[in-house]
Amino acid sequence: MSIKYVHTNLIARDWKRLAEFYEQVFGCKPLSARDLSGRWLDGVTGLDDAHITGMHMSLPGFGEGGPTLELFQYDAMPDHPDVRPNTPGFSxxxxxxxxxxxxxxxxxxxxxxxxxxxxxxxxxxxxxxxxxxxxxxxxxxxxxxxxxx
Missing domain, CATH: 3.10.180.10 (2,3-Dihydroxybiphenyl 1,2-Dioxygenase, domain 1)
Structure with a gap:
């Protein structure tokens, strides 16, 4: 079985602003925009009427086909707790x-x-x-x- 790391997803309050930040500061490059919805997305996410907009960005140091930073924004999102370096989960x-x-x-x-x-x-x-x-x-x-x- 072949395995390849593909992307890291980051849910944003304002994906366009965050994309600009990662492009300006770290040289990430915009690849492709997303506008996703439908029964398939509801099934994958376990949410009702999910709608995602966002973008994939190439990460610096990788060529074409390298892993991406996936910036997504849902129409409806709960508040996010403050994250500290010792918060459980992805840090x-x-x-x-x-x-x-x-x-x-x-x-x-x-x-x-x-x-x-x-x-x-x-x-x-x-x-x-x-x-x-x-x-x-x-x-x-x-x-x-x-x-x-």
Whole structure:
């Protein structure tokens, strides 16, 4: 059996704003828009009258056919609890960058905010990790990191 990682789905309050953020800050590229509804979607989601709009975006560092970030917005959504680094479930997405401080500044300049502070730490046998957790404009955690071997 062949298995291939395909995408990570992120449910947004405003998928267009979030797509612009991930394009501006991390270089994700818009691929294809979605406008989904119907009995098949109700069946898959277990929701009544589900309607999704959104987009798939290519992730930096992968060629054509690589995994995507799937940004979806439902017409009806419950409030989302505040997410902390120790909240159970999927916690964050991470990007390897050349300059953690510069990317952190870009996150904040584009509507995000810091979770914690920029930190560097030697990891024995691996190298020096420079890392910062930040929130995107909708409160999802994004890790920016750099390894100096």
């Amino acid at each position: 964050h997405i991470a990007f390897l960058v050349d300059d953690v401080a510069a990317v952190a500044e870009a996150v904040i300049a584009n509507g995000g905010r810091a979770v914690g502070e920029l930190t560097s730490q030697e990891v024995p046998g691996v190298g020096v990790l420079t890392v910062q957790y930040l929130y995107d404009p909708e409160g999802n955690i994004v890790e920016v990191q750099n390894w100096d071997a």
